[in-house]
Amino acid sequence: xxxIILLIAISLSIAVLFLAIxxxxxxxxxxxxxxxxxxxMLFDNKPAPALRNKEQxxxxxxxxxKENM
Numbered sequence: 001x002x003x004i005i006l007l008i009a010i011s012l013s014i015a016v017l018f019l020a021i022x023x024x025x026x027x028x029x030x031x032x033x034x035x036x037x038x039x040x041m042l043f044d045n046k047p048a049p050a051l052r053n054k055e056q057x058x059x060x061x062x063x064x065x066k067e068n069m
Contacts, residue, residue: 025031
């Protein structure tokens with residue numbers, strides 16, 4: 001019988017801990033912006049100029065290799 005009381009006490013303390021963490025996250029503003037994550041994938045980020053130049057050089061090199069084969 002004592003093990004049941006011990007398990008209930010442990011489970012209640014874990015539940016209170018998770019509730020406190022959730023409340024702390026809500027108060028810190030972690031869940032305030034619900035719109036931006038849903039549309040973030042719709043915006044196309046352009047690669048940096050240096051990266052674009054490397055991709056173009058790599059594409060030209062691959063094209064030259066295919067022509068030599």
